[in-house]
Amino acid sequence: MNRKFVVYIVAFAAFLGPFTQTIYTPVLPEVASQFHTTSFVVNLTISVFTFFLAIMQIVYGPLTDSKGRRKVILFGISLYVIASLGCFLSKSIELLLVFRALQAIGIAAGSVVGVTVISDLFDGKERGQAMGTFQMMVSLGPVLGPVIGGFLSGLFNFHSVFLVLAATGMLVLICNYTFLPETKPDNGEAANFQLRGFVVILQNQIGSSIIYLGFIQYYVLYNFLVFLPNILSERYGLSAEQKGLVFLPMSLGIVVGSFFGGKIQARIDGKKVIVLTTFLNVSSVLFFLIFYSISIGWLLAGISCFGLFLGLSLPVQTTLLTGVFMKNRATAVGAYNFFRYMGMAFSPIVGSLFYHMGGYFLLFGFIVLVYLAFALLLSRRLLGVQA
Numbered sequence: 001m002n003r004k005f006v007v008y009i010v011a012f013a014a015f016l017g018p019f020t021q022t023i024y025t026p027v028l029p030e031v032a033s034q035f036h037t038t039s040f041v042v043n044l045t046i047s048v049f050t051f052f053l054a055i056m057q058i059v060y061g062p063l064t065d066s067k068g069r070r071k072v073i074l075f076g077i078s079l080y081v082i083a084s085l086g087c088f089l090s091k092s093i094e095l096l097l098v099f100r101a102l103q104a105i106g107i108a109a110g111s112v113v114g115v116t117v118i119s120d121l122f123d124g125k126e127r128g129q130a131m132g133t134f135q136m137m138v139s140l141g142p143v144l145g146p147v148i149g150g151f152l153s154g155l156f157n158f159h160s161v162f163l164v165l166a167a168t169g170m171l172v173l174i175c176n177y178t179f180l181p182e183t184k185p186d187n188g189e190a191a192n193f194q195l196r197g198f199v200v201i202l203q204n205q206i207g208s209s210i211i212y213l214g215f216i217q218y219y220v221l222y223n224f225l226v227f228l229p230n231i232l233s234e235r236y237g238l239s240a241e242q243k244g245l246v247f248l249p250m251s252l253g254i255v256v257g258s259f260f261g262g263k264i265q266a267r268i269d270g271k272k273v274i275v276l277t278t279f280l281n282v283s284s285v286l287f288f289l290i291f292y293s294i295s296i297g298w299l300l301a302g303i304s305c306f307g308l309f310l311g312l313s314l315p316v317q318t319t320l321l322t323g324v325f326m327k328n329r330a331t332a333v334g335a336y337n338f339f340r341y342m343g344m345a346f347s348p349i350v351g352s353l354f355y356h357m358g359g360y361f362l363l364f365g366f367i368v369l370v371y372l373a374f375a376l377l378l379s380r381r382l383l384g385v386q387a
Helices: 003-022 025-035 039-055 057-067 069-089 093-121 124-138 141-155 158-179 196-203 205-234 240-264 270-291 296-324 329-383
Strands: none
Touching (some): 003 039, 003 069, 003 093, 003 158, 025 141, 057 093, 057 329, 093 296, 205 240, 240 296
């Protein structure tokens, strides 16, 4: 068994979740026109996907601990492929909503099983490096989605997006079926499907700290993804293609950060890395708030730094989390992913409220204040530093 190759095939499965979530956001107006419906109903196809992606994390976690890794991920990807074909063939917005929900229910298995498999196969320094590779790929999903979706829709139509997703899902299914072994330890006790397991995880100081941090990080990330295109249109008059390219520096920052975040754990205590990168992320959002309207260069610097520091933190979080919860690591990962996806879901809703109340200043100013308060709390909880 080539363990490094296994990391890539499970990472690709996990990548498909956030990638599928955002891939056709650039053409939502065209979807509304095609199905003769409102933008609100079309936006539900994003919200429904996010909701089920989040809910299924707390379902797949215990199932993966009890039933095994291989069975769960093969079922999930198979359902995803079928649902993607259903989206491609949908002739009404109602059918599209149903198949988008099924897409999410299927591919939600990828992120839970992926982290769990890596934790099964690697220990110590190797686990940190493998987590870095995994997070590097997964974190590209929400950023590359709009870029590739816009490109495909421009060449063909929005239906082509779902056909490409189905073909990609089939490739991932074949790779996992062929090369992924069952990695569940034989000597571990099977976890029961019960809510008490999640309560225990949230009562743990390290577990709850990482889970709540994941919520905040992805809330902030999706504020950038949702509101940055408006800034680029209103302030700088960029075209759709140019706006897509603006996301690439942040994407590159996440890739580079995740790569080095996986390696840095061997030299620096993971708790210190998490606290430091959280304060750096606060600084990068504050930098963006101050300088985004001055020039496109300063704006790019702000989002690039945010992506870099986010990337540095992600593999450290999953390494610490799976190290604390050895017997029910999939359940812990499921809870972690659930809160991250909830951050994604709340971001456009809460962000829109603050934007309508006070524009971008209140929108990102609120983020800075809450993020800073949590960073101070995090330093006290993980390092014992009095805030």
